[in-house]
Amino acid sequence: MNPTADDLRSRINPSAVPRHVAVIMDGNGRWAQERGLDRLEGHRVGIGSIRRLVEACRELGVEVLTLYAFSTENWKRPRREVRGLMRLLAEYLREETPRLAEHDVRLRVLGDLEGLPVSARREVRRAVQATAAGRRATLNLALNYGGRAEILRAAVTAVREAAAGRLDPASLDEQTFAGLLDTAGLPDPDLLIRTGGEIRVSNFLLWQLAYTEFWFTPVYWPDFDREHFFRAVLDYQQRRRRFGALEPGD
Numbered sequence: 145m146n147p148t149a150d151d152l153r154s155r156i157n158p159s160a161v162p163r164h165v166a167v168i169m170d171g172n173g174r175w176a177q178e179r180g181l182d183r184l185e186g187h188r189v190g191i192g193s194i195r196r197l198v199e200a201c202r203e204l205g206v207e208v209l210t211l212y213a214f215s216t217e218n219w220k221r222p223r224r225e226v227r228g229l230m231r232l233l234a235e236y237l238r239e240e241t242p243r244l245a246e247h248d249v250r251l252r253v254l255g256d257l258e259g260l261p262v263s264a265r266r267e268v269r270r271a272v273q274a275t276a277a278g279r280r281a282t283l284n285l286a287l288n289y290g291g292r293a294e295i296l297r298a299a300v301t302a303v304r305e306a307a308a309g310r311l312d313p314a315s316l317d318e319q320t321f322a323g324l325l326d327t328a329g330l331p332d333p334d335l336l337i338r339t340g341g342e343i344r345v346s347n348f349l350l351w352q353l354a355y356t357e358f359w360f361t362p363v364y365w366p367d368f369d370r371e372h373f374f375r376a377v378l379d380y381q382q383r384r385r386r387f388g389a390l391e392p393g394d
């Protein structure tokens with residue numbers, strides 16, 4: 145018999161839970177198309193998977209969860225789909241903000257907010273403000289996010305600061321540069337999950353994924369549940385993270 149989610153949960157070592165989990169939530173469109181539904185229906189059902197995952201992360205004590213919700217490349221999609229995604233985002237934020245605040249979760253945004261439609265931007269700002277006091281965990285939503293764009297924005301800031309005499313170029317190290325990225329102050333992801341079967345990073349967290357453990361699954365995002373997540377964490381706990389060094393006994 146297949147182990148249940150609770151069986152899997154009981155096998156997780158509570159002292160080695162990933163601090164930061166990042167997720168490329170892919171496969172909504174195919175999930176819908178295979179059912180003869182509109183792609184937007186896949187995105188809508190995918191919100192349920194977000195809710196389940198936020199809950200499961202709370203259960204395990206994950207400190208940071210980063211969700212790739214809309215990439216800088218996703219603007220290439222039909223206008224109707226982009227508009228539908230923005231509407232779903234606003235709905236999710238409106239409904240979820242009280243629950244996040246209640247659970248002491250702070251919402252943060254990665255990406256260029258200025259590029260979002262005004263109504264979506266307003267909802268995002270409101271949700272970020274309403275949850276600003278959250279101390280228990282951070283939920284990062286990557287919106288209009290691209291890893292290259294983020295690194296480039298940080299580089300432009302560094303150059304400007306140097307030109308203004310506020311930053312000594314000779315002292316610019318990895319730690320200072322990381323502090324200019326959208327993830328400033330957060331640990332790098334320990335675990336990256338990508339659903340939907342593609343084996344690529346699609347411009348996600350290019351700087352921060354340097355030593356992240358990757359976990360890919362063909363499961364479409366709307367079908368991703370607590371059991372899949374616990375499997376990913378259990379797999380992660382089997383990995384030997386060497387960070388370029390050797391292990392005792394090697």
Ligand code: IPE
Nearest residue numbers: 169170171172173174175213
């Ligand atoms: C991921 O699902 C959600 C976003 C990119 C916003 P997709 O919409 O990419 O689903 P597929 O990959 O076409 O199935």
Ligand code: IPE
Nearest residue numbers: 168169170212213214215346
């Ligand atoms: C990655 O999925 C972006 C998000 C999940 C928001 P895509 O569906 O856009 O990625 P590609 O096009 O397959 O690389």
Ligand code: MG
Nearest residue numbers: 170171172340
């Ligand atoms: Mg996709």
